[in-house]
Amino acid sequence: MIDENAMKEFRAGLRGSIIQPGEKDYEESRKVYNAMISRKPKMIVKCADVADVISAVNFARENKMLLSIRGGGHNAGGLGVCDDGLVIDLSMIRYTKVDLHNKTIIVGGGNTWGEVDHAAHAFGMATPSGIISTTGVGGLTLGGGMGYLTRKYGLSIDNLLSVDMVLADGNFVTANATENKDLFWAVRGGGGNFGVVTAFTFQLHEVDEVVGGPMLYELSETEEVLKWYRKFIKYAPDDLYGFFAFLTVPPGDPFPEHLHLKKMCGIVWNYTGPKEKAEEVFKPVRDFKKPALDLVGPLPFPALQSMFDPLYPKGMQWYWRADFVNEIPDEAIEKHKEFAEKLPSMLSTMHLYPINGQAARINDSDTPWNYRDATWSMVIVGVDPDPANAEKITKWTKDYYDALHPYSAGGAYVNFMMDEGEDRVKATYGKNYDRLVQIKNKYDPKNLFCINQNIKPSLETQNEAEAEAEGPVLA
Numbered sequence: 086m087i088d089e090n091a092m093k094e095f096r097a098g099l100r101g102s103i104i105q106p107g108e109k110d111y112e113e114s115r116k117v118y119n120a121m122i123s124r125k126p127k128m129i130v131k132c133a134d135v136a137d138v139i140s141a142v143n144f145a146r147e148n149k150m151l152l153s154i155r156g157g158g159h160n161a162g163g164l165g166v167c168d169d170g171l172v173i174d175l176s177m178i179r180y181t182k183v184d185l186h187n188k189t190i191i192v193g194g195g196n197t198w199g200e201v202d203h204a205a206h207a208f209g210m211a212t213p214s215g216i217i218s219t220t221g222v223g224g225l226t227l228g229g230g231m232g233y234l235t236r237k238y239g240l241s242i243d244n245l246l247s248v249d250m251v252l253a254d255g256n257f258v259t260a261n262a263t264e265n266k267d268l269f270w271a272v273r274g275g276g277g278n279f280g281v282v283t284a285f286t287f288q289l290h291e292v293d294e295v296v297g298g299p300m301l302y303e304l305s306e307t308e309e310v311l312k313w314y315r316k317f318i319k320y321a322p323d324d325l326y327g328f329f330a331f332l333t334v335p336p337g338d339p340f341p342e343h344l345h346l347k348k349m350c351g352i353v354w355n356y357t358g359p360k361e362k363a364e365e366v367f368k369p370v371r372d373f374k375k376p377a378l379d380l381v382g383p384l385p386f387p388a389l390q391s392m393f394d395p396l397y398p399k400g401m402q403w404y405w406r407a408d409f410v411n412e413i414p415d416e417a418i419e420k421h422k423e424f425a426e427k428l429p430s431m432l433s434t435m436h437l438y439p440i441n442g443q444a445a446r447i448n449d450s451d452t453p454w455n456y457r458d459a460t461w462s463m464v465i466v467g468v469d470p471d472p473a474n475a476e477k478i479t480k481w482t483k484d485y486y487d488a489l490h491p492y493s494a495g496g497a498y499v500n501f502m503m504d505e506g507e508d509r510v511k512a513t514y515g516k517n518y519d520r521l522v523q524i525k526n527k528y529d530p531k532n533l534f535c536i537n538q539n540i541k542p543s544l545e546t547q548n549e550a551e552a553e554a555e556g557p558v559l560a
């Protein structure tokens with residue numbers, strides 16, 4: 086039970102607001118991107134500023150409440166919300182500030198990538214992020230962050246220069262290469278385990294108009310395309326990025342009618358080098374095989390970043406499985422083909438995101454991201470608007486994953502995982518896991534920040550005995 090006076094005081098001290106069950110905006114505010122997730126928090130605290138975040142962290146800790154942090158709300162497993170606890174909703178903390186002199190951008194803890202792309206593009210610049218612009222900067226960055234600029238400029242964490250954070254004890258700190266270095270190491274891949282990030286500073290790069298878009302091939306050509314692609318992308322210039330996908334062609338523009346609703350394979354390209362060289366760079370791609378549809382052309386970078394947004398609005402059923410992949414042997418291609426032929430809905434897909442190039446030049450121990458030597462991050466997603474199809478898309482995803490997992494590198498990108506248990510989190514961080522635990526012990530020994538791909542503090546067992554005298558433990 087929460088003391089009524091404490092609650093009154095908490096509410097009165099906020100610039101933002103508290104939304105509780107039964108109130109007008111509660112149902113809408115508890116929803117996340119993945120409609121398979123339906124959690125009912127005790128309160129959603131819409132924080133307006135850092136002071137509100139400090140109050141909310143202190144209130145949750147003092148009242149022994151479960152706490153979750155919501156950035157863009159896109160997480161596969163819905164880790165931005167929790168049942169019966171307090172949600173720190175950062176959606177009001179959204180701002181961007183470009184520093185032209187240093188080529189950096191400061192971004193609020195609750196921004197989405199579309200806002201960052203918009204702000205930076207005005208100056209002909211961008212920073213690495215993901216491929217859907219409605220995704221939150223917070224979750225994507227803290228888990229790693231990969232997308233169209235990964236081969237050229239690395240992961241989002243490789244371009245993160247500084248964070249402002251509220252820690253479990255309510256203290257506000259800055260972490261970067263010179264201040265709180267251990268914390269800065271941990272947040273570059275360790276997720277929301279260490280505190281609430283209220284501001285991110287990223288390095289910007291000159292990326293203005295790019296040459297990109299999809300090239301689609303017949304599904305019957307999968308074997309030929311994948312065998313070519315697996316070799317090509319390993320040695321392609323860093324300026325060229327291309328992720329492989331299985332898809333069903335949407336029934337509308339810009340796709341020609343004869344391809345509508347056809348299952349196909351394809352590669353979505355992004356070339357960021359000098360425009361006059363684009364034709365030369367794409368020549369081996371076009372020489373390899375004429376695609377059934379070639380939509381690659383010049384476009385502003387934010388247009389590529391948001392190209393798939395309309396296909397994937399908030400509120401659909403999503404079931405995710407993922408792995409890191411080093412090689413794609415012939416037998417794996419056979420299995421890929423088998424499951425592509427059985428794509429269970431128009432929006433279900435499998436993507437192989439390359440994480441080589443610049444992302445692979447960073448040492449495994451420089452950040453918690455432990456798979457710098459993997460070539461791809463693979464994701465299999467069953468997606469459909471109709472909840473009645475939830476079982477069908479889930480089964481396809483699980484079966485597909487089970488068939489391909491034996492060919493994987495072991496762990497998976499934390500941001501593509503649903504609830505897969507502690508061993509999977511350990512496999513993902515590998516040799517960096519113990520260092521993460523040490524830093525968790527220092528900054529969050531009682532695991533206040535536990536709604537995430539959780540790194541359990543080893544001091545927690547010790548704390549449990551201590552906390553028994555005080556009241557219930559947090560996680």
Ligand SMILES: Cc1cc2nc3c(=O)[nH]c(=O)nc-3n(C[C@H](O)[C@H](O)[C@H](O)COP(=O)(O)OP(=O)(O)OC[C@H]3O[C@@H](n4cnc5c(N)ncnc54)[C@H](O)[C@@H]3O)c2cc1C
Nearest residue numbers: 156157158159160165215216221223224225230231277282
């Ligand atoms: C359609 C779609 C496409 C995607 N494409 C890509 C892609 O191309 N590349 C890629 O790398 N990933 C991609 N992702 C995965 C994405 O990175 C994760 O879903 C990520 O968790 C989303 O972040 P969020 O802030 O929107 O999530 P939320 O659900 O709000 O939060 C997710 C987790 O991050 C933590 N968190 C969020 N913000 C903060 C903060 N400010 N401080 C502390 N902790 C915080 C939360 O505690 C929670 O544990 C995609 C996801 C979707 C749904």
